[in-house]
Amino acid sequence: MRRYLGPVLFGLIGCAILVALGVWQLQRAEWKAGLLAQIQRGIDAAPGPLPAAVDASMKYRPVTVAGTTTGDELLVLGGTRESGAGYRIVSGFVTDDGRRIMLDRGFVPEDARHAPRPPVSLQVDGNLHWPNEATSATPAPNLSENIWFARDVPGMAAALNTEPVLVVAARVAGDGQGVTPIPVGIEGIPNSHMGYAIQWFGLALVWAGMTGALIWRIRQRRF
Known part of the structure; x- marks a missing residue:
């Protein structure tokens, strides 16, 4: 059993780290979705007069x-x-x-x-x-x-x-003179965290598979 201990610990620690990164990206995806919803609500709010002083903090x-x-x-x-x-x-x-x-x-x-x-x-x-x-x-x-x-x-x-x-x-x-407005929207703001989460979970599966293969090879050497 001692010969399996190192690979098992290495596999478990690696999988735990990769799964934790995937969970973190899921949390980031949820946070980003909330932020985008907040931005959209601001975009859709009732318009007011143009402020006397304007700066980039007033975006949208x-x-x-x-x-x-x-x-x-x-x-x-x-x-x-x-x-x-x-x-x-x-x-x-x-x-x-x-x-x-x-x-x-x-x-x-x-x-x-x-x-x-x-x-x-x-x-x-x-x-x-x-x-x-x-x-x-x-x-x-x-x-x-x-x-x-x-x-x-x-x-x-x-x-x-x-x-x-x-x-x-x-x-x-x-008179719009043939110009079609293109309103500001959130379509161009990416939320790629779900994709990153899938990548981390996929790497965790690969890591687990490689760990299993290593343990199998160690077991085969016994015979």
Whole structure:
């Protein structure tokens, strides 16, 4: 029996560690699901006026703004399942109380890229947002074609001469000029912890199998 003691202890300790990691990831998955539900409730709350001072801690806050687009806009390359490739339209927007902010009006398909979108008065319900889309592989904006490859609040604000404040439209009253709003949602926020839990539990099974195989080999040597 002494020759089995080491492998059995090694197997039990390894399995216990791997199972504990799997349980921890299940707890993390539950925590993340609760956090996402909380974010969604905040997104869906009744909109209020745009705060006088805005910062990134207000991400997803629902707001309502009224004003006029400036006619200046940036095209952010993207796409939707329904329409395929196209662009998000990020426009300069002057509120009725004189603030210059940015308005993510939504999506237009590729063939509407050059459609005229002159200044227009709009009433917008939407959400403050600071998208984190750029990576080390994201190309710099193609300024000659006015095409951006990720939303960058400080960079777009400098290009449009606005405050670094972005409102993503959810509902628009007024002439939408063919732009379809894409409301903020939690779809892009990953919750991968369940997958990690399955991996740890799978490794625990493999560890147990390897331990069993080792014990079997030790037993075979006796004969």
